[in-house]
Amino acid sequence: MAVSAVTQRPTFSEIFYTSLQKLPDGERVRACLQCGTCSGVCPFGYLMDYPPSKMIAALRAGMFDRVLKTDNVWMCVSCYACTSSCPAQIPLTAGLMTRTKEELLLAGNVPIELQDALENTQRYGNPMGESPRKRAAWARGIEPPVKIMSQINRPVDVLWFVGDYASFHPRVQLSSRALARIFNLLKVDFGILGHEENSDGDSQRLAGERGLFELLVDKNGKVFQKYQFNQIVTADPHAFNALKNEYPKLGVNYPVQHYTQYLCAKLDLLRPLLRHEIKARVAYHDPCYLGRANGIYQPPRQLLQAIPGVELVEMPHSAANSLCCGGGGGGMWLEGYQWEQAHARLSEWRVREAVAIGADILAVACTYEIPRFEDAVKMVQKASRLVIRDISELLLESIGE
Amino acid sequence: MNIIVAIKLVPDLVEELKISEEGNSLDLESLRLRVNEFDEHALEQAILLKERGAGRVIVIALDGDGAEDALFTAAAKGADQIIKLTGNPAPLVSNHTLARWLAPVIKSLQPGLVLTGVQAHNDLDGPLGPLLAEYLDLPYVGYVAKAAVKDGEVEIRKEYPGGLAAEMEVDLPAVLGVQAAEQPPRYVAFSRIRQAMKTVQLEGRRIPDLFAEEQITVARLFQPEIGERAAIIAGDVDEIAARLVEIFAELDLL
Ligand code: SF4
Ligand code: SF4
Numbered sequence: 055m056a057v058s059a060v061t062q063r064p065t066f067s068e069i070f071y072t073s074l075q076k077l078p079d080g081e082r083v084r085a086c087l088q089c090g091t092c093s094g095v096c097p098f099g100y101l102m103d104y105p106p107s108k109m110i111a112a113l114r115a116g117m118f119d120r121v122l123k124t125d126n127v128w129m130c131v132s133c134y135a136c137t138s139s140c141p142a143q144i145p146l147t148a149g150l151m152t153r154t155k156e157e158l159l160l161a162g163n164v165p166i167e168l169q170d171a172l173e174n175t176q177r178y179g180n181p182m183g184e185s186p187r188k189r190a191a192w193a194r195g196i197e198p199p200v201k202i203m204s205q206i207n208r209p210v211d212v213l214w215f216v217g218d219y220a221s222f223h224p225r226v227q228l229s230s231r232a233l234a235r236i237f238n239l240l241k242v243d244f245g246i247l248g249h250e251e252n253s254d255g256d257s258q259r260l261a262g263e264r265g266l267f268e269l270l271v272d273k274n275g276k277v278f279q280k281y282q283f284n285q286i287v288t289a290d291p292h293a294f295n296a297l298k299n300e301y302p303k304l305g306v307n308y309p310v311q312h313y314t315q316y317l318c319a320k321l322d323l324l325r326p327l328l329r330h331e332i333k334a335r336v337a338y339h340d341p342c343y344l345g346r347a348n349g350i351y352q353p354p355r356q357l358l359q360a361i362p363g364v365e366l367v368e369m370p371h372s373a374a375n376s377l378c379c380g381g382g383g384g385g386m387w388l389e390g391y392q393w394e395q396a397h398a399r400l401s402e403w404r405v406r407e408a409v410a411i412g413a414d415i416l417a418v419a420c421t422y423e424i425p426r427f428e429d430a431v432k433m434v435q436k437a438s439r440l441v442i443r444d445i446s447e448l449l450l451e452s453i454g455e
Numbered sequence: 456m457n458i459i460v461a462i463k464l465v466p467d468l469v470e471e472l473k474i475s476e477e478g479n480s481l482d483l484e485s486l487r488l489r490v491n492e493f494d495e496h497a498l499e500q501a502i503l504l505k506e507r508g509a510g511r512v513i514v515i516a517l518d519g520d521g522a523e524d525a526l527f528t529a530a531a532k533g534a535d536q537i538i539k540l541t542g543n544p545a546p547l548v549s550n551h552t553l554a555r556w557l558a559p560v561i562k563s564l565q566p567g568l569v570l571t572g573v574q575a576h577n578d579l580d581g582p583l584g585p586l587l588a589e590y591l592d593l594p595y596v597g598y599v600a601k602a603a604v605k606d607g608e609v610e611i612r613k614e615y616p617g618g619l620a621a622e623m624e625v626d627l628p629a630v631l632g633v634q635a636a637e638q639p640p641r642y643v644a645f646s647r648i649r650q651a652m653k654t655v656q657l658e659g660r661r662i663p664d665l666f667a668e669e670q671i672t673v674a675r676l677f678q679p680e681i682g683e684r685a686a687i688i689a690g691d692v693d694e695i696a697a698r699l700v701e702i703f704a705e706l707d708l709l
Contacts, residue, residue: 268646
């Protein structure tokens with residue numbers, strides 16, 4: 055009697071494991087030593103039934119469906135702490151965590167707050183559901199006026215990609231206005247896209263919405279093509295990360311700098327303008343997508359040190375070891391969900407660190423962070439004197455405008 | 456059984472509404488449309504019914520900006536058939552007109568159940584559901600918050616003002632105005648919508664020329680006008696606050 059080969063359909067774990075290994079550097083997942091470092095450094099690891107190392111163990115055991123049932127991968131704020139400390143250099147944040155979120159999202163298992171942000175992004179091109187026509191409203195009244203590309207019909211040196219929170223959040227708008235004034239003082243030839251700009255989509259991507267990200271890349275890419283400029287500058291590290299690392303993979307490739315890099319390169323011009331002393335102990339919070347994800351640690355610090363009177367102090371978690379504010383990877387839109395699970399906010403943890411080292415000012419360089427930390431200040435004891443400022447705001451204060 | 460869902464696009468209030476130069480309609484140029492939120496609940500309820508084996512879901516929308524996206528999104532969520540009504544003179548019409556256009560199409564689909572949002576913020580002339588029921592000669596129940604199909608009947612939960620609710624059974628076929636689905640409308644990944652755009656066929660049905668006209672003429676559409684004893688205070692927050700204090704002082708209220 056002939057025995058025919060039994061073909062078994064691959065299980066979900068097998069399919070997922072294979073798909074993970076096909077990602078850039080994905081095959082490294084096979085080299086996981088199960089050392090647990092990733093789960094230990096993860097700011098929410100203690101809460102996850104399956105932190106990264108256990109996810110890999112479950113995957114190897116063919117039990118990944120159990121991981122998906124717990125849905126606490128939504129606690130992952132894509133902070134890159136696990137990735138940057140993994141001895142086997144496994145792309146945990148961009149690979150394992152994001153792919154898992156993608157699976158949950160495809161299955162329709164999305165916390166409602168995140169769903170709103172994603173639907174808003176689909177509908178309006180920004181996660182907060184604001185009118186896209188009002189995207190440039192923050193710039194009203196600035197002199198000389200902020201130029202909108204569709205209105206000027208000429209090339210510019212710098213295309214400023216403003217980003218969602220810098221465009222629409224009333225508190226973050228103040229830092230956008232500060233940066234615009236600095237650009238004006240430095241006579242930067244710059245323009246913005248106004249209503250033609252769409253969300254960069256990076257946090258949506260890291261929250262598992264790959265298709266939406268591709269749509270946004272396509273939209274922004276088409277708009278970039280309409281205009282001539284030498285480089286892009288943005289104050290939003292998430293937009294910076296997307297434009298620098300992800301857009302080129304989809305054929306949208308422009309030189310891009312974070313504003314702290316851009317201003318740092320112009321420090322010779324900027325320094326003479328910084329005339330007013332700011333006598334304060336200033337702690338700088340490294341945003342995940344400037345620091346760990348892109349290795350930019352010095353320019354923001356150099357700018358702060360250029361301000362007369364500033365004493366730069368470091369918090370226990372700093373530079374590559376920085377602590378996430380909790381806003382990444384969809385965290386901005388999972389506040390309620392994460393509070394329910396954790397009864398803790400990463401932003402408050404951060405504020406406590408700043409208070410503990412006696413900082414007067416917590417300086418930030420990410421458009422998610424000002425409101426997050428200002429909210430945290432209200433919740434943390436003895437933090438009421440801590441002032442949260444974007445670096446651009448401190449620079450402008452020192453200029454005395 | 457065919458479960459028909461009629462969805463309509465309504466002005467998105469995220470943009471300021473402007474009146475057209477003619478002064479009898481909204482300015483379509485500056486208008487952004489979105490699916491009526493109650494209709495999204497009607498669709499969700501229909502898909503829940505389908506998932507429990509009640510039948511096929513067919514979604515119909517009037518042609519206009521965003522209609523195709525809305526229909527493909529419905530297909531991605533699980534609708535089996537999507538239909539666009541074409542030949543309409545404008546994307547926004549009164550519900551009387553819309554019901555007259557929809558009724559023959561729905562009838563031709565041999566409906567077991569017709570679902571629509573219980574209301575929309577631009578229902579000038581009453582909600583769509585009862586009008587459809589009238590043209591289809593079917594029973595109607597509105598403010599439905601739950602529905603289950605069983606032996607030629609639909610068991611529903613209907614909500615009343617003041618927190619009251621009733622459970623009732625209605626013979627099929629019937630028209631339901633959905634207030635809320637049993638669960639919030641689901642999220643569908645954009646890649647699934649894109650896939651639907653590539654694979655799902657969008658049917659077009661032309662509105663018979665005979666009916667093609669709007670039934671209701673709007674004489675004048677206008678922003679609220681300032682009454683005699685009302686004033687609108689202009690200025691920034693500080694100026695407005697200062698003026699309010701003055702007014703309170705003048706009225707001896709302080
Ligand atoms: S840190 Fe890297 S090697 Fe260690 S358990 Fe985590 S994934 Fe595996
Ligand atoms: S990216 Fe950050 S939050 Fe996500 S698993 Fe890694 S360490 Fe945890």
